[in-house]
Amino acid sequence: MQRELRHSGSPEGHANVFRRAWNHLTDWEISPVLRGIRERRMRKAEELIGEQKWESVMKMGRAAVPALIRAFGKFGPARSMDIVWALVGIGTPAIRGLVGALKDEDDFIREFSAKALAEIAKKKPKYKWDKHVPALMKGLEYGVGKGARANVATLLGEVEDARALPALILALKDDDTHVMTCARDALVKKGKPAIDALYAALGNEDPEIRAHAAWAISGMKSELKIEGLEVAVPTLIGLLGDGNHEVQRNACDALRYVGDSSAILPLYELMMGKDSSFLELPAGKFVELMEGGGTRAGEIVKARGIIAGAVLALEDLAKRHPDYAWEPMLPGFLKLVESNDAWLQQIASGALGSIAEGHPEYEWSDIAPKVARTLCVDRGRVGTQADKALVKMGMVSAKPLILVMNNEHAAPWAASALTELAKKHAEDVAKEIIKAVNGKFGETLQEISTANGMAVQNLSDILLECGKRMENATS
Structure with a gap:
C-alpha cells in the first residue's frame, strides 16, 4: 500500500522516481549510455596499451585506469613498470582505482598497483591519503602476495599518517626479508614520529619485533642522523642481555649508530662474555666443524654474529669517543686478532686501529x-x-x-x-x-x-x- 502511495503522487514517490531517473542518466553502473561509453573507452585504452602508446594512454586520464590495472594481470612483469609509469603520469585520478585493486585476486595486479601507488605518493605527498590509510594497511596482511606487501610498506612510508605505524612495526616480523626491509625503511623515512612507536616496540614480548625495532632505530641514526634517539639507550643496553641472539645483534647495531658512550662497557662485556671457546680451535678443526653443520656450528654462527656486532659497535664508538679510557680493553681485542677466525681478526684489527688513532700514547x-x-x-x-x-x-x-x-x-x-x-x-x-x-x-x-x-x-x-x-x- 505504501509503495503504491509513493508512486501515486506523494512527495516520497516523486523523489524516488526522480532519483531513479537521475541515476539512469548519471550512474556509470546503471546507465546503459554511460556503460557503453566506458566500454568504448576501455577498448580504446586496451588498444593503446597493446600498442605501447603510453603518452596517448596517459592523456585519457582516469578513463584509462581500469584498463591499465587489468593490464598488470594480462602482461605480468613484462610491461609492469611501463604500466606503473603510465599510472604515475595520470597521477591522483588513478589513486582510487589502484587502492581498490589492492583487493584483487591476481597477485600481479595487487603487487604493481601498490608499486604505482608508492610512486604516485612520492610525487604527490600533499594528497589527502588519510582516507585511504585503512585500506592500505590491509595490504600488509598475510594472504596478500609478498610483492604487494613490500610495495604497500614502501607506500606507507611516503604517507604522513601515524595510523600506519603499528602496522609497519608488525610488518618488521614478516616472513619475507624484502617486506621486512621495506617496513624498516618506511619507519626510518617517517623519522621522529616513529621514534615513540619503535621505543615501545623494544619492550614487546615478541623477540622478532624487539629485534627489528632495534634494527629500525639503527637505520634512523645511520641514514637520517635523527637526534633524540638517546632516550632508547638504556633499553637497548638491556637488550644486550636478551635471550634472543638476533635481538642482541640488532641492539649492538642500534647502539653503534646512536653512539652514546654509556654503551661502551656493556658492549665490551658482551664481546668477552659470549661463548668464544671456538676461537681456540685449530684453524683446520674450526673449518671442519663449520662445514659439517649441526647444532654446534649453529651456536658458533650465532656467537660470532653477536661478537662481531659488539666489535663493530665498539670500533665506531672509539672514533666518536677517542678520549675514553680504552687501554684495559686492548687484551680483549687482541684475543680476537690471534684467533682462527678471519672475519673476527679483520674487524678486531679495525677496532684497534680506531683506538690507536685516538691514543697513540698506548703501548x-x-x-x-x-x-x-x-x-x-x-x-x-x-x-x-x-x-x-x-x-x-x-x-x-x-x-x-x-x-x-x-x-x-x-x-x-x-x-x-x-x-x-x-x-x-x-x-x-x-x-x-x-x-x-x-x-x-x-x-x-x-x-x-x-x-x-x-x-x-x-x-x-x-x-x-x-x-x-x-x-x-x-x-
Whole structure:
C-alpha cells in the first residue's frame, strides 16, 4: 500500500522516481549510455596499451585506469613498470582505482598497483591519503602476495599518517626479508614520529619485533642522523642481555649508530662474555666443524654474529669517543686478532686501529706484530683492516710490516702500509728497512723464490720513495 502511495503522487514517490531517473542518466553502473561509453573507452585504452602508446594512454586520464590495472594481470612483469609509469603520469585520478585493486585476486595486479601507488605518493605527498590509510594497511596482511606487501610498506612510508605505524612495526616480523626491509625503511623515512612507536616496540614480548625495532632505530641514526634517539639507550643496553641472539645483534647495531658512550662497557662485556671457546680451535678443526653443520656450528654462527656486532659497535664508538679510557680493553681485542677466525681478526684489527688513532700514547709495540701476522693468512680481505690499523699504530709497526714482506699474501698489504708510514716518517722507515735487510731477514731474502723477489722489489721501491721524500724535505 505504501509503495503504491509513493508512486501515486506523494512527495516520497516523486523523489524516488526522480532519483531513479537521475541515476539512469548519471550512474556509470546503471546507465546503459554511460556503460557503453566506458566500454568504448576501455577498448580504446586496451588498444593503446597493446600498442605501447603510453603518452596517448596517459592523456585519457582516469578513463584509462581500469584498463591499465587489468593490464598488470594480462602482461605480468613484462610491461609492469611501463604500466606503473603510465599510472604515475595520470597521477591522483588513478589513486582510487589502484587502492581498490589492492583487493584483487591476481597477485600481479595487487603487487604493481601498490608499486604505482608508492610512486604516485612520492610525487604527490600533499594528497589527502588519510582516507585511504585503512585500506592500505590491509595490504600488509598475510594472504596478500609478498610483492604487494613490500610495495604497500614502501607506500606507507611516503604517507604522513601515524595510523600506519603499528602496522609497519608488525610488518618488521614478516616472513619475507624484502617486506621486512621495506617496513624498516618506511619507519626510518617517517623519522621522529616513529621514534615513540619503535621505543615501545623494544619492550614487546615478541623477540622478532624487539629485534627489528632495534634494527629500525639503527637505520634512523645511520641514514637520517635523527637526534633524540638517546632516550632508547638504556633499553637497548638491556637488550644486550636478551635471550634472543638476533635481538642482541640488532641492539649492538642500534647502539653503534646512536653512539652514546654509556654503551661502551656493556658492549665490551658482551664481546668477552659470549661463548668464544671456538676461537681456540685449530684453524683446520674450526673449518671442519663449520662445514659439517649441526647444532654446534649453529651456536658458533650465532656467537660470532653477536661478537662481531659488539666489535663493530665498539670500533665506531672509539672514533666518536677517542678520549675514553680504552687501554684495559686492548687484551680483549687482541684475543680476537690471534684467533682462527678471519672475519673476527679483520674487524678486531679495525677496532684497534680506531683506538690507536685516538691514543697513540698506548703501548702498541707488543700488539703491532700480532696484527701484522694476520696479513699472512689467505682469508679474503683480512688485510684491508689490519694494514690500516698498523699505519695508525705508527712507527712501531714498521719492523713487523717489513718482516712479513716476503709472504705472498701479506706483501701487497704490508707494502701499502709501509708506503703510508713513509709519508710521515721517511727517514725512520728507511732506517728500519736497511736494518732488517742487514740482519737475519736479509739472509732469508737471499733464498731464491718468487715471494722473496717480490719483497726485494717492494722494499727497493719504498726505499726509493723514502729517499725522494727526504730529499724534498731538505730542499
